Amino acid sequence: MTKTECSNELDLDSLLLIAAGHTAFQLLWAGIELGLYDYLSQNPGSSFDGIAKVLELQPQPTRVLLTGLTALRIIKKQGNQYSNSSIAEQKLVSDSSDSFALVMGWQRYIVYEGLLDFVESLRKNDNVGLRRFPGQGDRLYQRLVNDPFKERVFQDAMSSLSSQANVSLLNLVELENIHHLVDAGGGDGTNGILLCKNYPNMRVSVFDSESVCQIARQHIEEQGLAARINTWPGNFLSDPFPTGIDAILYSHILTIWSPETNIALLKRTYAALPEGGIVVIFNMMGNDNDDGPISTALGSPYFQAIATGDGMLYSWSDYEAWLKEVGFSSTKRLEGLPLDHGILIGKK
Numbered sequence: 204m205t206k207t208e209c210s211n212e213l214d215l216d217s218l219l220l221i222a223a224g225h226t227a228f229q230l231l232w233a234g235i236e237l238g239l240y241d242y243l244s245q246n247p248g249s250s251f252d253g254i255a256k257v258l259e260l261q262p263q264p265t266r267v268l269l270t271g272l273t274a275l276r277i278i279k280k281q282g283n284q285y286s287n288s289s290i291a292e293q294k295l296v297s298d299s300s301d302s303f304a305l306v307m308g309w310q311r312y313i314v315y316e317g318l319l320d321f322v323e324s325l326r327k328n329d330n331v332g333l334r335r336f337p338g339q340g341d342r343l344y345q346r347l348v349n350d351p352f353k354e355r356v357f358q359d360a361m362s363s364l365s366s367q368a369n370v371s372l373l374n375l376v377e378l379e380n381i382h383h384l385v386d387a388g389g390g391d392g393t394n395g396i397l398l399c400k401n402y403p404n405m406r407v408s409v410f411d412s413e414s415v416c417q418i419a420r421q422h423i424e425e426q427g428l429a430a431r432i433n434t435w436p437g438n439f440l441s442d443p444f445p446t447g448i449d450a451i452l453y454s455h456i457l458t459i460w461s462p463e464t465n466i467a468l469l470k471r472t473y474a475a476l477p478e479g480g481i482v483v484i485f486n487m488m489g490n491d492n493d494d495g496p497i498s499t500a501l502g503s504p505y506f507q508a509i510a511t512g513d514g515m516l517y518s519w520s521d522y523e524a525w526l527k528e529v530g531f532s533s534t535k536r537l538e539g540l541p542l543d544h545g546i547l548i549g550k551k
């Protein structure tokens with residue numbers, strides 16, 4: 204065994220942390236929901252009694268919470284004073300610019316419960332965890348329509364995830380001369396709004412379900428961009444794309460479906476674009492040799508067990524192979540974006 208392989212060996216503490224990952228997550232989440240990190244951000248060095256009072260918890264539950272979070276190193280205890288760790292300050296305080304708090308809401312209200320059915324989902328090759336979301340349809344997105352709270356949690360999380368990496372969409376020469384871009388599965392309009400603000404010649408159509416388009420329209424109007432961004436309610440797997448377009452963006456979309464569905468969708472994409480038109484794929488990218496990164500490896504079970512039962516966080520080379528198969532003449536990778544994101548551009 205080489206030295207590098209040795210240092211990659213899992214140690215007992217890491218194994219224990221994984222084994223009690225559900226408990227570690229609930230401790231982390233409790234700190235968000237109870238407002239602990241926000242409070243410690245404003246009041247570093249708080250006392251035990253002060254925290255218990257603000258969180259409205261009895262002493263023993265306060266002790267369980269603070270001991271757990273201290274042992275996890277999410278907060279720090281110095282003498283009898285508690286403060287956020289620097290990573291908690293950056294990622295768990297709700298108004299920090301790159302806070303994970305909203306993404307953790309998605310973990311709490313959507314992923315956590317559905318993953319109880321993970322093993323059965325693997326065995327059946329299906330999203331068995333969807334049974335925990337009432338309603339019709341075999342995809343999570345259809346069921347969220349029945350639950351405005353969870354639909355909002357989901358959209359807020361996606362918007363927050365996009366916002367942490369989408370600045371990289373702002374320096375693409377390929378987008379400079381685009382006149383009409385379709386943001387397929389554009390969600391609440393976060394990416395469309397950012398793109399329009401940055402590329403003055405661009406118009407955007409947000410192509411999503413009617414209920415999500417309603418959320419997008421509200422954001423677009425708030426930003427005063429209704430003249431340049433419209434919504435195109437429908438199903439991009441079967442309904443036509445708008446005409447006169449020259450780019451289609453898939454942001455956090457091609458992870459949802461099976462390779463077969465993605466290839467069929469990319470064929471429709473190719474047909475909808477003019478010669479010279481581009482497709483832009485933006486999401487977390489798995490390593491080509493299926494050994495990580497940890498973010499994609501931990502993201503895939505959600506697609507298998509909950510969202511659709513046939514998606515995952517694919518590798519760069521998967522997307523490249525599909526683009527080639529459907530006829531895109533060239534592809535370009537932009538690697539190294541925040542949160543293991545990448546951008547892949549295919550040109551017709």
Ligand SMILES: Nc1ncnc2c1ncn2[C@@H]1O[C@H](CSCC[C@H]([NH3+])C(=O)O)[C@@H](O)[C@H]1O
Pocket residue numbers: 344361362365387388389390391393394410411412415437438439440453454455456
């Ligand atoms: N078949 C479909 N047709 C239209 N929209 C869809 C379809 N399947 C999933 N979606 C939408 O795809 C989005 C996935 S979440 C990604 C949102 C956004 N692009 C972002 O990156 O922040 C959700 O808003 C779903 O409603």
